[in-house]
Amino acid sequence: MEFGIKVTTPEKQRGACVVVGVFESKKMTESAKELDSLSEGYIKDILSQGDLEGKSNTTLLLHKVPGVQSKRVLLIGLGKEQEFNDSAFITAAQAAFRVLGSTGITDCTLFLADLPVKDCDIAWKVTQIAKLAVDSNYRFDQLKSNPEEIKKPLRKIIISLHGKEDLAAGEQALSQGAAIAHGMSLTKNLGNLAPNICTPSYLADQAKELGKSYKLKVTILDKKDMEKQKMGALLAVARGSHQPPKLIVMEYQGKGKKEKPIVLVGKGVTFDTGGISLKPAAEMDEMKYDMSGAASVLGTIKAVAEMNLPINVVGIIPATENMPGGSATKPGDVVTSMSGQTIEVLNTDAEGRLILCDALTYAERYEPKVVIDIATLTGACVIALGNIATGLMSNDEELAQELITAGEQSADRVWQLPLWDDYQELLKSNFADMANIGGRAGGTITAACFLSRFTKKYQWAHLDIAGTAWKSGKEKGSTGRPVPLLAQFLINQSEAS
Numbered sequence: 105m106e107f108g109i110k111v112t113t114p115e116k117q118r119g120a121c122v123v124v125g126v127f128e129s130k131k132m133t134e135s136a137k138e139l140d141s142l143s144e145g146y147i148k149d150i151l152s153q154g155d156l157e158g159k160s161n162t163t164l165l166l167h168k169v170p171g172v173q174s175k176r177v178l179l180i181g182l183g184k185e186q187e188f189n190d191s192a193f194i195t196a197a198q199a200a201f202r203v204l205g206s207t208g209i210t211d212c213t214l215f216l217a218d219l220p221v222k223d224c225d226i227a228w229k230v231t232q233i234a235k236l237a238v239d240s241n242y243r244f245d246q247l248k249s250n251p252e253e254i255k256k257p258l259r260k261i262i263i264s265l266h267g268k269e270d271l272a273a274g275e276q277a278l279s280q281g282a283a284i285a286h287g288m289s290l291t292k293n294l295g296n297l298a299p300n301i302c303t304p305s306y307l308a309d310q311a312k313e314l315g316k317s318y319k320l321k322v323t324i325l326d327k328k329d330m331e332k333q334k335m336g337a338l339l340a341v342a343r344g345s346h347q348p349p350k351l352i353v354m355e356y357q358g359k360g361k362k363e364k365p366i367v368l369v370g371k372g373v374t375f376d377t378g379g380i381s382l383k384p385a386a387e388m389d390e391m392k393y394d395m396s397g398a399a400s401v402l403g404t405i406k407a408v409a410e411m412n413l414p415i416n417v418v419g420i421i422p423a424t425e426n427m428p429g430g431s432a433t434k435p436g437d438v439v440t441s442m443s444g445q446t447i448e449v450l451n452t453d454a455e456g457r458l459i460l461c462d463a464l465t466y467a468e469r470y471e472p473k474v475v476i477d478i479a480t481l482t483g484a485c486v487i488a489l490g491n492i493a494t495g496l497m498s499n500d501e502e503l504a505q506e507l508i509t510a511g512e513q514s515a516d517r518v519w520q521l522p523l524w525d526d527y528q529e530l531l532k533s534n535f536a537d538m539a540n541i542g543g544r545a546g547g548t549i550t551a552a553c554f555l556s557r558f559t560k561k562y563q564w565a566h567l568d569i570a571g572t573a574w575k576s577g578k579e580k581g582s583t584g585r586p587v588p589l590l591a592q593f594l595i596n597q598s599e600a601s
């Protein structure tokens with residue numbers, strides 16, 4: 105998809121479609137008024153007939169509007185003007201791309217970025233448009249023998265600005281938005297792949313490809329390497345699978361070697377049966393998404409490299425399957441982690457924290473500025489926050505607030521949960537240093553408490569994306585989250601350093 109941004113007016117557009125907004129009560133935006141003036145009141149007459157009231161998420165496509173050079177005019181309902189906020193802006197852009205994608209229109213000019221949105225600057229609006237445009241074109245049909253034929257996709261988008269003073273910020277935001285969208289597409293592709301294809305070895309190969317494309321340093325540790333590192337917790341999860349585990353390390357260096365890196369650790373369970381603590385059969389196919397944390401690290405690294413951010417980032421992905429079998433770890437087994445701490449495995453379906461704890465210990469060697477782990481860790485987080493917000497827990501309040509801010513900026517929100525010592529009591533074991541579960545109550549928090557025992561040497565945050573990484577039902581598929589959140593956090597960090 106090709107993007108452009110320029111200072112222009114509706115009357116100069118000769119392309120396939122011009123997109124403008126209409127608020128409720130049929131109130132036209134300034135760009136819509138310009139088109140109405142060119143058409144000598146044609147658009148106002150159409151609105152007066154009740155074809156479009158201006159309610160949110162409604163559209164009206166007009167052809168051959170008198171006096172307008174563009175072949176089509178797409179009117180987007182914006183809702184109540186006094187309530188037009190960031191969510192309403194995203195809804196309007198999504199509605200526009202939904203129509204554009206269903207008509208075979210190949211190019212358009214959007215007059216949406218100049219709409220006033222409370223607490224959102226031109227950069228935010230341009231970034232959102234770029235992300236939503238690429239997302240609207242996303243299809244995953246490479247595994248179908250006869251993919252459904254679609255109309256000509258939207259190929260070129262021009263984002264219009266009224267003033268030259270916003271042009272530089274808009275151009276940078278457009279570049280960043282497109283890079284984030286490309287990272288999200290990679291994350292979605294990996295998540296949507298069948299688990300017999302997207303194995304730990306496949307993830308390792310994808311990391312190598314990224315390394316070649318963007319000149320990253322990529323290191324892959326195999327089972328023997330993990331044994332030398334004494335990663336007993338990670339290896340315990342991998343024992344039941346015929347697929348060899350991998351520890352994938354990607355290093356992006358956008359700044360000097362002396363600059364401490366930000367480390368992203370992504371859970372990469374490419375299929376999770378629950379192991380001996382077997383999951384119910386219903387919807388188990390969705391456990392191919394249990395590597396969404398890993399996929400988001402790969403997608404974020406791609407976005408960072410494409411943006412060429414002046415920052416150092418390390419991505420660490422512990423990748424394995426969690427399968428039942430004669431050699432699989434059993435409930436009651438005690439394993440020794442890379443940190444030397446022992447863990448009583450009370451439930452083999454609480455495997456994500458076992459592979460993450462060794463990866464978090466491995467992260468110490470980079471003397472990181474901060475470490476953020478990303479994992480589809482607990483069903484409890486879905487119960488607590490639904491599919492709207494990602495769960496956030498941290499041992500550092502400043503880091504937590506920075507992630508909250510990045511979430512608001514990127515429209516990829518998080519919600520902070522407590523990480524009080526009171527919850528640590530639930531992880532007590534009679535036979536090891538700790539148990540790997542703390543019971544049903546506060547499951548999201550006790551999972552983070554478990555991880556916190558391996559992060560005492562650095563500032564750390566945990567993102568539980570169990571509710572936000574994918575959608576179920578008719579729209580089943582990966583969402584690409586939290587790539588926007590992570591990318592925005594890294595953009596902010598690069599600007600602050």
